[in-house]
Amino acid sequence: MNGSLPAGLAARRPVPDDHGRVLAVLDTWWGGFGGPDGSRQRALLLPRLFFEHFADSSWVVEDAGGALRAFLVGFLSPAQPEVGYVHFAGVDPALQRQGVAGALYRRFAEHVSRRGARRLSCLTSPGNTTSLRFHRALGFAVVPGDDVVDGVPVHRDHDGPGLHRVLFTRVVDDGQPVGYRPRSSST
Numbered sequence: 001m002n003g004s005l006p007a008g009l010a011a012r013r014p015v016p017d018d019h020g021r022v023l024a025v026l027d028t029w030w031g032g033f034g035g036p037d038g039s040r041q042r043a044l045l046l047p048r049l050f051f052e053h054f055a056d057s058s059w060v061v062e063d064a065g066g067a068l069r070a071f072l073v074g075f076l077s078p079a080q081p082e083v084g085y086v087h088f089a090g091v092d093p094a095l096q097r098q099g100v101a102g103a104l105y106r107r108f109a110e111h112v113s114r115r116g117a118r119r120l121s122c123l124t125s126p127g128n129t130t131s132l133r134f135h136r137a138l139g140f141a142v143v144p145g146d147d148v149v150d151g152v153p154v155h156r157d158h159d160g161p162g163l164h165r166v167l168f169t170r171v172v173d174d175g176q177p178v179g180y181r182p183r184s185s186s187t
């Protein structure tokens with residue numbers, strides 16, 4: 001989880017007007033995962049308030065032309081100040097597997113660990129195998145659940161009736177996620 005981004009990309013804090021730009025890419029970047037219901041859920045999970053009230057622990061990534069290429073929305077948990085919670089992250093499919101999300105997670109880990117976090121937490125929907133592979137590659141463990149779907153522990157109805165989730169957790173130590181070998185990077 002190297003904090004450096006590939007050449008030509010720059011990260012900054014989001015502003016409220018980034019909300020619409022992020023919503024506009026969700027379906028494409030998620031590959032239509034979950035069909036129309038998945039689209040509706042994603043849009044509702046990312047209201048404008050995240051770009052107003054959680055901007056200091058979130059990032060958007062743009063290319064040299066100013067086009068949105070990635071984002072991470074997260075926060076230090078107010079109720080569990082030892083936990084940094086990654087709420088949503090996505091990368092333009094054309095830039096995936098280049099370490100962009102890993103770099104954003106590293107920045108987030110450093111940010112929240114400086115403020116007392118000792119653990120990162122996040123979740124995904126059952127069947128999002130890319131998310132599962134990504135989080136496992138970054139050293140996240142899957143939290144045991146009350147069911148198993150396709151061999152993966154799941155928390156049934158975690159976010160409401162029928163909204164099952166896979167929960168991830170990992171330790172941070174001074175922003176250094178344990179057990180991940182950072183790749184070399186050009187920037």
Ligand SMILES: CC(C)(COP(=O)(O)OP(=O)(O)OC[C@H]1O[C@@H](n2cnc3c(N)ncnc32)[C@H](O)[C@@H]1OP(=O)(O)O)[C@@H](O)C(=O)NCCC(=O)NCCS
Binds near residue numbers: 088091095096100101
């Ligand atoms: C999941 C996602 C954010 C990963 O972004 P990314 O920038 O491609 O991730 P990275 O390049 O930092 O990947 C780090 C490691 O995760 C693993 N990984 C990432 N994507 C993977 C995939 N599609 N298949 C298998 N392993 C994958 C790999 O081990 C990778 O390291 P490697 O490329 O050196 O093998 C991106 O695929 C995405 O935006 N998906 C759609 C949205 C989504 O599902 N988000 C989930 C979080 S809410």
